[in-house]
Amino acid sequence: ATGLHWFRDAFAYAPDRTQDFVDVVRMAKKAKLKMLVVVIQDASDYDGEAGKAENAGWLFKRRCGWDSGSLKLSKINTAKFQSRLRGLLSALKAANLTVDAFEIGNEVDWVCFNGDVPFGRLATADDVHVAARGYARFLQAAAEVIRDPRFFPAAKIVTFGMAHADEGWDIPPHHLPNPAAFVASLRDLDGVNYLSNARYRVDGYGLHIYPNPNDVEATTAATLKRDSAALGSDLPFWITEFGWRKAQFPARNGESRAQAVAHFFAALAADQRDKFGPAFYYDYDA
Numbered sequence: 001a002t003g004l005h006w007f008r009d010a011f012a013y014a015p016d017r018t019q020d021f022v023d024v025v026r027m028a029k030k031a032k033l034k035m036l037v038v039v040i041q042d043a044s045d046y047d048g049e050a051g052k053a054e055n056a057g058w059l060f061k062r063r064c065g066w067d068s069g070s071l072k073l074s075k076i077n078t079a080k081f082q083s084r085l086r087g088l089l090s091a092l093k094a095a096n097l098t099v100d101a102f103e104i105g106n107e108v109d110w111v112c113f114n115g116d117v118p119f120g121r122l123a124t125a126d127d128v129h130v131a132a133r134g135y136a137r138f139l140q141a142a143a144e145v146i147r148d149p150r151f152f153p154a155a156k157i158v159t160f161g162m163a164h165a166d167e168g169w170d171i172p173p174h175h176l177p178n179p180a181a182f183v184a185s186l187r188d189l190d191g192v193n194y195l196s197n198a199r200y201r202v203d204g205y206g207l208h209i210y211p212n213p214n215d216v217e218a219t220t221a222a223t224l225k226r227d228s229a230a231l232g233s234d235l236p237f238w239i240t241e242f243g244w245r246k247a248q249f250p251a252r253n254g255e256s257r258a259q260a261v262a263h264f265f266a267a268l269a270a271d272q273r274d275k276f277g278p279a280f281y282y283d284y285d286a
Helices: 015-030 058-064 078-094 125-146 179-188 216-231 257-270
Strands: 006-011 034-039 101-106 156-161 205-209 237-242 276-281
Touching: 006 015, 006 276, 015 034, 015 078, 034 276, 078 125, 101 125, 101 237, 125 156, 125 179, 156 179, 156 237, 179 216, 205 216, 216 257, 257 276
Parallel strands: 006 034, 034 101, 101 156, 156 205, 205 237, 237 276
Antiparallel strands: none
16 A cells, blocks of 8 residues: 555574465565565574574673574585575475565674674674675575576575664674675675676675664765765665664654655765665664
8 A cells, every 4th residue: 555566574584484484475475565585594504503692692682682692604504504595495486476686684794683793892804804704605605596597596686784883873883894895895705706706696785774864865875975985886776774763753853754754765866876776664663
């Protein structure tokens, strides 16, 4: 009824939750929505102790909202991960369902979703390199399965939505600096281009943008400018999350959330970049 065209949902369930995944995609397709699936690591993708988060506990809960911690992509068993992903996609094919796009990872530059990000301290150059290698392997493993002719070779593949944690409020830091530069580094990591090669290519860069409700256009434009400087304009930006909490309105200037949304799209229209994918509001009931 809203006139929306896309639906985004994350899926990190163990293999015994496959039917839940199929049901979500079926409901989206029944509503005539295109489907963006976020592919996230699961404990079943790891060997032994690697499947237990080192940063779990009350400090993590205070930062992220849950206490189970985040798993390190650098420790994932890619063979196990690919086996689980094949099972999910096979179940979709058996149900005659399609996925239009896949977002590989969620906020990998932020400790809540990636245990390779330091907890409560500045990331060193070595930390960033370890995280880049971990994400590159995860991206490659996912893309190779998705591009398999038996599954969804025509689906779009988008990099993880960058959290864009702000040094002004994330104190002490729990994020990687300049996430767009982190993604750009995958073009030549250990001599390999993990964004475009003979086996697969990425179709877009994922961004999460949560603008200041009191200055939506300027803060949106600043994020786009910073990310474009690092990534260029070869691929579209997919803004896989943007939005505000209801409690943030009315803004200081008296404007409503609906007006903030209008300002957000005005900022996109004014940007020099001519390539944008769909934008996803997160989350609609907040």
